[in-house]
């Protein structure tokens with residue numbers, strides 16, 4: 028799915044300008060990743076099948092439905108890929124998520140993440156937006172059942188019924204475990220996530 032993040036990016040830039048002048052938040056740079064985490068929580072609440080884990084032991088499969096919202100994000104480090112987890116993201120503001128994910132990313136780069144920082148995830152986001160790309164196929168981090176990948180947002184001409192207007196478009200690639208999630212449900216999830224990102228006020232509902 029493609030998400031129109033024109034308004035969200037304008038809001039992010041405006042908030043960062045405000046933060047620069049604020050004594051309290053001068054060092055807080057709001058990231059797209061934090062909005063993605065917040066929107067994902069809302070989508071997991073609407074589609075609880077995505078907030079589950081499929082455990083397979085001795086050939087027996089059991090599906091665990093989760094009542095908490097821990098969101099992992101892939102971090103590229105000099106020592107390779109690591110996946111730290113923002114715990115209870117539903118209970119945190121976007122600013123708190125910015126601070127926490129920033130600290131986790133720093134620890135990841137310094138090779139200082141502990142096992143507790145990297146366990147207990149419900150859903151993972153792999154953000155390659157800082158690097159580029161158009162779309163990719165992220166691999167589900169089992170026993171989770173889905174993963175969201177995003178690439179670099181680009182300005183594209185979008186037909187608004189009268190003319191082509193320049194809109195900032197974020198490409199989103201969702202991979203889901205078909206044993207739990209059918210393609211139709213996966214597409215509904217991704218369409219809903221794009222709606223949230225197009226108008227983050229929906230996250231308040």
Ligand code: CAO
Nearest residue numbers: 058059060101102103108132153154155156157178179180
């Ligand atoms: N579209 C356009 N620009 C984007 C963007 C997007 N979707 N996401 C981030 N950017 C921009 C940022 O705004 C930032 O710009 P400025 O330097 O001008 O402020 C720049 O790209 C760098 O961002 P970043 O990627 O370093 O920071 P982040 O907070 O967005 O992401 C982290 C943090 C840890 C997710 C990221 O650094 C990272 O490691 N990504 C790689 C994940 C990965 O390896 N996935 C593959 C896993 S499977 O093998």
